[in-house]
Amino acid sequence: MSDTVDAIMDAAERRIRVAGYSGFSFREIAADVGVKSASIHYHFPTKSALAAAVAHRYNARVVKAADDAIAAGQDVINAWKSVFRSALDDGAKMCLCGSLGATVGDLTPDVAHEVRQFFNAVIASLIAGGLSDERALHVLSALEGAILIASAQGDPAIFDRATSDLG
Amino acid sequence: MSDTVDAIMDAAERRIRVAGYSGFSFREIAADVGVKSASIHYHFPTKSALAAAVAHRYNARVVKAADDAIAAGQDVINAWKSVFRSALDDGAKMCLCGSLGATVGDLTPDVAHEVRQFFNAVIASLIAGGLSDERALHVLSALEGAILIASAQGDPAIFDRATSDLG
DNA sequence: CAAGACCTATCTACCAATTGATAGGTATTT
DNA sequence: AAATACCTATCAATTGGTAGATAGGTCTTG
Numbered sequence: 283m284s285d286t287v288d289a290i291m292d293a294a295e296r297r298i299r300v301a302g303y304s305g306f307s308f309r310e311i312a313a314d315v316g317v318k319s320a321s322i323h324y325h326f327p328t329k330s331a332l333a334a335a336v337a338h339r340y341n342a343r344v345v346k347a348a349d350d351a352i353a354a355g356q357d358v359i360n361a362w363k364s365v366f367r368s369a370l371d372d373g374a375k376m377c378l379c380g381s382l383g384a385t386v387g388d389l390t391p392d393v394a395h396e397v398r399q400f401f402n403a404v405i406a407s408l409i410a411g412g413l414s415d416e417r418a419l420h421v422l423s424a425l426e427g428a429i430l431i432a433s434a435q436g437d438p439a440i441f442d443r444a445t446s447d448l449g
Numbered sequence: 450m451s452d453t454v455d456a457i458m459d460a461a462e463r464r465i466r467v468a469g470y471s472g473f474s475f476r477e478i479a480a481d482v483g484v485k486s487a488s489i490h491y492h493f494p495t496k497s498a499l500a501a502a503v504a505h506r507y508n509a510r511v512v513k514a515a516d517d518a519i520a521a522g523q524d525v526i527n528a529w530k531s532v533f534r535s536a537l538d539d540g541a542k543m544c545l546c547g548s549l550g551a552t553v554g555d556l557t558p559d560v561a562h563e564v565r566q567f568f569n570a571v572i573a574s575l576i577a578g579g580l581s582d583e584r585a586l587h588v589l590s591a592l593e594g595a596i597l598i599a600s601a602q603g604d605p606a607i608f609d610r611a612t613s614d615l616g
Numbered sequence: 617c618a619a620g621a622c623c624t625a626t627c628t629a630c631c632a633a634t635t636g637a638t639a640g641g642t643a644t645t646t
Numbered sequence: 647a648a649a650t651a652c653c654t655a656t657c658a659a660t661t662g663g664t665a666g667a668t669a670g671g672t673c674t675t676g
């Protein structure tokens with residue numbers, strides 16, 4: 283993978299997490315990276331292909347971070363709590379899939395599919411950690427909601443208070 | 450209030466709750482209502498003025514619905530749970546302020562202010578109902594997250610399962 | 617009461633800017 | 647020479663927003 287591809291995906295992820303799918307443009311990403319917008323089309327044919335690739339990478343990275351924390355001995359709820367919490371740290375940013383999923387009607391099917399896969403992966407991880415179906419859904423909802431509120435209010439500490447009685 | 454103004458706000462609310470702030474255009478709203486886009490500018494000078502007005506109306510309506518349920522004797526958590534749940538019923542739609550708040554970087558300050566006011570109003574209502582600060586934040590997060598996941602997955606029953614152990 | 621003035625709500629027509637996307641050229645590397 | 651990775655230039659469509667006209671209602675005033 284080239285440097286440029288990574289930089290494009292980094293910039294796209296950053297912007298999606300702040301402003302959503304329709305909240306970024308190829309030219310903004312290009313300016314962030316220091317290339318021209320046509321160069322982004324060279325690597326990603328369409329906007330939805332870029333967003334889907336970003337979501338796919340995000341899913342893998344976040345699930346791996348949780349898996350690592352669990353493998354290191356942390357209990358499954360606290361593992362996921364700290365994964366979500368650390369997403370807030372740089373710039374009070376939303377969960378990528380929360381940001382996309384909140385406006386699911388604005389997404390192409392491929393992007394929506396990645397978003398749903400993320401939610402399913404988190405639930406599966408929580409269930410694998412011993413939680414019931416309903417409890418897993420509740421924990422995912424509480425984390426996704428807490429990051430949404432904290433991000434909208436611009437105050438990461440809200441996340442901590444909203445999730446203090448979770449784990 | 451004229452019929453047209455209501456129809457414009459109804460259409461805008463519907464579209465924002467499905468696709469977010471950047472997910473609707475004046476011409477789409479105009480087509481929904483059966484007028485021309487210039488007529489919308491007559492009633493709402495800018496896009497953000499329309500969105501802010503829609504959010505303001507939504508906040509008042511939703512808070513009143515919860516207040517009524519509480520006044521009718523329902524406990525505060527179940528009152529808010531049923532208010533959020535009923536939002537899902539017509540078309541698996543998001544909470545308006547959740548949809549807007551998830552992409553807060555895409556909003557003008559006036560719209561962002563309405564969104565924050567909604568969250569604060571829900572928290573205040575929960576605290577007035579006897580909950581601690583942290584518990585109120587947790588309930589709001591859980592409801593907002595549950596409606597997000599259920600709406601993204603297109604399955605309202607997910608909301609029920611995610612919130613079954615809340616009240 | 618009649619007439620002119622004003623207000624409301626809509627329209628047609630347009631604008632500048634931005635959008636995602638394409639075509640075709642140009643270095644650099646393999 | 648062929649592939650890679652970028653560029654310039656451009657396109658058609660869409661965007662939020664504006665200008666100006668028009669039809670109909672209401673108010674004021676002689």
